Amino acid sequence: MTRVFISRDMASVALGADAVAEAFAQAGCEVVRTGSRGLFAIEPLVEVETGAERIAYGPVGPGDVEAVLNGSHANCIGPIEEHPFFSGQQRFTFARCGMIDPLSMADYAANGGWKGLDAADALSPQEVVEAVKVSGLRGRGGAGFPTGIKWQTVLDTPADEKFVVCNADEGDSGTFADRMLMEGDPFHLIEGMAIASYAVGARHGYIYVRSEYPFAVETMREAIARSVDRIAPFTLEVRVGAGSYVCGEETSLLESIEGKRGEVRVKPPLPAIEGLWDKPTVINNVLSLSAVPFILAEGPQAYADVGFGRSRGTMPIQIAGNVKNGGLYEVGFGLTLGELVNQIGGGTASGRPVRAVQVGGPLGAYFPPSMFHLPFDYEAFAEAGGLIGHAGITVFDDTVDMAKMARFAMEFCAVESCGKCTPCRIGSTRGTELIDRIVAKAPRTAGTVETLPQIRNARIAARTHDEEIELLRDLCDTMKHGSLCALGGFTPYPVLSALDHFPEDFGSTPALTETAE
Incomplete structure (x- = not known):
């Protein structure tokens, strides 16, 4: 047959x-x-x-x-x-995805599964944590915080109970790696969580999955049921979110698991010290936890030998939007943004020139082709005013209106805000209104000005176009430094990058910039 x-x-x-x-x-x-x-x-x-x-x-x-x-x-x-x-890929995390029956324990074991957990069991918890530190693994969900340091904090914090939580609330537009791994290689995530539980002394774990992923929820629950004996005494369960984007933020996620409204907690205390039910908690996302089995099975140096600068190992990069080759590409850090978009992604699906790419989800910065020389690296992107985030790249051709994209970022923040802090809750609403006024006041042809919407406040109506842009920048600064979490704090990234790199879409004169080869 x-x-x-x-x-x-x-x-x-x-x-x-x-x-x-x-x-x-x-x-x-x-x-x-x-x-x-x-x-x-x-x-x-x-x-x-x-x-x-x-x-x-x-x-x-x-x-x-x-x-x-x-x-x-x-x-x-x-x-x-x-x-x-x-x-050209280096598949450390997605090596089995597409190769095996996701729910076959025999297939998983025959293709290298459980080697990491077996290696961890032969070490002390502190030695496991040291291996993760030596590997250089950093959180694959946003800020790139060293995973081993987080684990060390949980290990060192005395408590009668500890937890491991996997953040699988993959809410960023243009990202799908978490879903692909949970549906295509669920035992890999389970193994990573079991290693984390042993390393920090946790007995129970939660996988928090967004409600929009029914296939992933079904697959993970079945895989957990089949692996109960293999990961004992560690136990796992799946919790399904209710569709709130802000529950992708780690403290809101913890509130949701506890049965409360998903609102951001004030930090400190950090979740590693007082997390789920005020107990020390490891919170990592799917890609972070799924990188761990390779590190333990092959040795931390094998992982650290791949990458660029302080960004070690591989990153599953998700290419989406107006692009020919949409999909997941796992490779070591260091490829340039241009290589990812033009060579691997194949350019736009429309055949028109690329005008902008957004890196890091709906709160990531926009980059023009003149910046395609940037290496895919945490520090390089931070220096350029952006972030890697969950490594989603969304491509736009030359028909995109970047003022509308900046407005979308503010509106998205207003809709998804948990409402706990003023800069995010109110700032995003005022930001949406402000961008509308900037576009309405933008100089058009022959020095004419587009008719403004009725503005009852005379002082607001009297502000010039340039004064409105200055106010928008000031608002972004307040949101960036005054918000409780990354939702309000990162919303300025797409807004400011659109203003800086595509000022003509806001009615301003473009600054002269040197085009990178």
Whole structure:
């Protein structure tokens, strides 16, 4: 019987993978449902087992069964590892995704699973923490805080109970790595959490998943049920969020798990000292915890040897938006932004020139092509006024209106704010109104000014276009430094970067900048 491998990843299913799988099953094939390989332009992807290798075809439709099985299909890729999108990747975290049945314990073990946990069990908790420190692993969710330091704090804090919490509330636009891993290799995340629990002395853990990920929730719950004996005495459960973006912030997430309204806590105390139910708590996201098994299995130096500057190891980069090759690309830090967008991403899907890319989700900065020389690195992006965040890259062509994108950032913050702090709650609303006024007052042709909306406050109506922009910058400074969490604190990144790099969309004269080669 011919064996074929077809993804059951949510994105693949949305593109018709279920119908393709049913067609191959009806043709008498043994169908193995896997995770996605990560390039959505070739989904639904079918891999046919032929001896020691698999031959890939994609995209494939339900009517293509005969052509695939006799090898005549026009979309024959060959071994998937030879495809240009995959041949340059360094898959530490996503090595098994797309290869195995996600819920097969046998498949997981046969492909290197549980080696990290076994290695950790042979060490003391402090030695495990030291290994994570030596690896240089930094949090893959936002600020890039060293993971080993966080674990050390929890280990050193005395308590009768400790917890490990996985932040899988992947709410950033253009990001999907957490979902892909939970759906395609769930035991990998479970193994990472089990290692963390041993390292800090926790007995129970939670995976907090956003409600929009039903496939991930179902897969994780089934994987936990199947791995109970393997990870004992550590126990795990899945908690499903209610759709609030701010619950991706670690303290709001803890409030939600405790059954409270998702509001940001004031820090200190840090969650590592007083976290879930006021107990010391490790909170890491999916990609951080899933990097740990490789570090323990292969040794921390093998991980630290990959990367750039202080950014060590690999990063699963998610390329989305107006781009030809949308998908997940895992590689060591250091590739330039231009290489990621133009070579790996293939440029825009529309065929028009790239005008801007946003890195780091809806609160990330916008970068023009003149900055495509930037290496993908925490420090380089911070110096350039941006952040890597969850490593989502969203591409826009030259039809984008950057004033509208800046307004969207303010409006998004206003809608998603938990309301606890004034700079975020009120500042974002005033910011939306302010951008509307800036666009309305912008000089147009022949020195005319677009008719303003009715403004009852004469002082506001009298402000000039340039004065409104100065006020917007001042508001952004207040939000950046006065907000309790990153929602209000990071909203200025897209607004200020749009103002700085695309002033013409706000009615200002562009500054002369040197174009990078």
